[in-house]
Amino acid sequence: MLPSTVFPDLKDRSVLITGGGSGIGASLTEGFIAQGARVAFIDIAAEPSKALADQLEQKYGNRPLYLETDLRDLDALRKAVATAEAENGAVTVLVNNAAWDDRHTVEDVTEEYWNLNHSINLRPQFFAIQAVLPGMKKAGGGSIINFTSISFMINQGDLPAYTAAKAGVIGLTKGLAGTLGPDKIRVNAIAPGWVMTERQKALWVTEESLKVHVGKQCLKEAVLPDDMVGPCLFLASDAARMLTAQTMIVDGGYL
Structure with a gap:
């Protein structure tokens, strides 16, 4: 369930979300649409993304702009940012959500x-930021929210290229927060726990594994995609105006 809190300053804000067509990203897209923001979202999967845009327009009367883009293609990413800005104005909220958590062994990498993994999980975060910076600076500031993961914090061993990238996201976040602070641009990260997206449930969740994981959380409920929306809206809003260079862990208290 989406949070009921309204952030008035997010209305009409130009928001760009990567990987916004499914999973956590779809919840984020809906969350910002529900706030009245002008939302553009990037995703490689066309059919579900178009269906999401139709659904949100019908529900809220506010249609997000879907940009079919492969984030591994940096020229295409830059063009998508330009299209979003032409449609919605300078991006003042960027949410770097897209990721690929494929399982793999050390021996098989x-x-x-390795390059493919980082071309999805780390590289586009930097280049999306680079692309929105001129407009964000001209607009007088903004908020950048990078999604990382608790996977590297809990020594999860079955996806080493991914955990390396997700650790890198925090380094990128802190370094850019220092660089961009004078321009009134805040840069923060969100580290989800094990979120029950359709992908996770289809590929890796079993009744027993979920029971064990939730049993280690302080809050004894599964973490859902909608649970990422409130923290993201807060970081995007003026309520967090003096909060930067931070990583917000949203894992039900697993850590």
């Missing part, structure tokens, strides 16, 4: 696989 090749140079090509």
Whole structure:
């Protein structure tokens, strides 16, 4: 369930979300649409993304702009940012959500696989930020929210390229917070726990594994995609105007 809190300053704000067509990203797209923001979202999967845009327009009377883009193609990413800005104005909220948490062993990782993994999980976060910066600076500031993961914090061992990238997201967040602070641009990260997206449930969740994981949380309920929306809206809003260089862990108290 989406949070009931309204952040008036988010109305008409130009928001760009990567990976906004499914999972956590779809909840984020809906969350900002529900606030009355002008939302553009990037996703490679066209059919579900178009269906999401139709659904949100019907529900809220506020249609997000879907930008079919492969984030591994940096020229395409830059073009998507330009289209979002032409449609909605300078991006003042960027949510770097897109990720690929494919499981893999150390032995199976090749140079090509490593580069592929980071071309989705880390590289686009930097270049999306780079692309929105001129407009964000001209607008007088903004908020950048990078999604990381608790996976590297709990020593999860079955996706080493992914955990390396997600650790890198925090380094990127803190370094850019220092660089961009004088321009009134805040840069923060959100680290979800195990979120019960359709992908997770289809590929890795079992009744027993979920029971064990939730049993280690302080809050004894599964974490859902909608649970990421409130923290993200808060970080995007003026309520967090003096909060930067931080990582907000949203894991039900697992850590």
